[in-house]
Amino acid sequence: xxxxxxxxxxxxxxxxxxxxxxxxxxxxxxxxxxxxxxxxxxxxxxxxxxxxxxxxxxxxxxxxxxxxxxxxxxxxxxxxxxxxxxxxxxxxxxxxxxxxxxxxxxxxxxxxxxxxxxxxxxxxxxxxxxxxxxxxxxxxxxxxxxxxxxxxxxxxxxxxxxxxxxxxxxxxxxxxxxxxxxxxxxxxxxxxxxxxxxxxxxxxxxxxxxxxxxxxxxxxxxxxxx
Numbered sequence: 001x002x003x004x005x006x007x008x009x010x011x012x013x014x015x016x017x018x019x020x021x022x023x024x025x026x027x028x029x030x031x032x033x034x035x036x037x038x039x040x041x042x043x044x045x046x047x048x049x050x051x052x053x054x055x056x057x058x059x060x061x062x063x064x065x066x067x068x069x070x071x072x073x074x075x076x077x078x079x080x081x082x083x084x085x086x087x088x089x090x091x092x093x094x095x096x097x098x099x100x101x102x103x104x105x106x107x108x109x110x111x112x113x114x115x116x117x118x119x120x121x122x123x124x125x126x127x128x129x130x131x132x133x134x135x136x137x138x139x140x141x142x143x144x145x146x147x148x149x150x151x152x153x154x155x156x157x158x159x160x161x162x163x164x165x166x167x168x169x170x171x172x173x174x175x176x177x178x179x180x181x182x183x184x185x186x187x188x189x190x191x192x193x194x195x196x197x198x199x200x201x202x203x204x205x206x207x208x209x210x211x212x213x214x215x216x217x218x219x220x221x222x223x224x225x226x
Contacts, residue, residue, distance in 0.1 A: 010035060010052075012076040012099075014059045014090050016043045019105050019126050020079030024051050037068065060089040062096065071097040078104035078120070084111050088118065095119035142219050143205065147212065154182070154209045157219055159200045169196035178214040183207035 010033040013024050024034045028051055035053045038044050044056040057064045059080075070076065076099045080087040087104065088111075094102045095118060103122040106112035112123045133145050144156040163171045173181050184198055185191040185205045192198075200206065208215060 009074050012037070012070055012073040012094075013079055014038075014077065014094075015079035015081070015105075016040070016047055016054070017079055017081055019081060020077070021047065023077060023079065028052060035068070035073070037065075037070075059093065060086055062093045065093055065097065070094065071099070074100040076102050078102070078115075081105050081107050084114075087111065088114055091115055091120050092118050142215075151211050151213075152209075153212050153215055154207060155215050155219065156205060156207055159202075159204055159206050160218070163200050164202045166200060167196065168194055168198050168200065171200070173208070173218075177210075177218045179208050179210035179218050181206050182209050 011027055013020050013027075013034055013036045016024070016036055016038040020036065020038075024036050024047075027034050033052045035055065036047065036051050037055050037057050037059050038047075039056060039058045041056055044054050048054045055068060057068060059065055065071075070093075076094045078087055078091050078094065080090055084107065087106075091102060091104050101122070102120045103124065104115045104120040106115055106123050106125050107127065108125075112125060115123045129147075132147060137143070137145055142155045142157045145153060146155070147153040163173070168181050173179050181194045181200075183191045183206065184194045184200065185207075186201055187203050191205075191207065194206070208218065210218070
């Protein structure tokens with residue numbers, strides 16, 4: 001019950017740069033209430049009508065956050081990225097206010113280490129993560145790439161030629177390539193869970209999970225076979 005309440009509760013977002021705006025817009029689209037705090041007057045005016053609540057304030061000032069009722073939020077996100085000092089000061093304030101879940105954007109590993117040490121529950125590296133994702137898309141025949149850990153990912157891709165027209169059970173992707181085909185989408189059809197008897201078509205899109213190196217080899221194998 002507590003987790004569901006938190007998922008439905010308002011979110012406090014500090015900073016309306018590209019990361020903060022993207023996050024706030026997505027949350028509002030999901031029906032979540034958002035309070036965005038930004039000290040740039042121009043940005044406050046720009047997003048005042050598209051977000052739930054936008055307030056002009058300096059979040060490095062603990063008293064200003066208290067006046068806004070920041071301590072009543074269960075989730076807060078530090079989207080400040082241009083100044084490490086400001087980011088850390090904001091994060092310290094949110095941790096000191098006792099907010100249950102504090103997320104923070106980091107611009108490099110050193111910044112992330114500081115944010116973790118001062119008590120942030122989650123540190124994200126949007127620029128780094130985007131770079132890793134695009135590198136995999138550029139270097140291989142992948143259509144999408146999501147890494148869950150340093151050594152495990154799920155990718156969307158076209159099937160290699162040698163599995164086309166065959167069932168997954170017949171191809172044995174796990175035995176031959178150390179990857180699992182977990183989903184499949186035919187032209188004009190929604191994604192479906194892959195079954196042992198599922199036949200893979202030439203125009204299908206498949207979802208494959210596995211260790212990153214194995215997925216890269218599988219994708220490279222796909223490229224060589226075409």
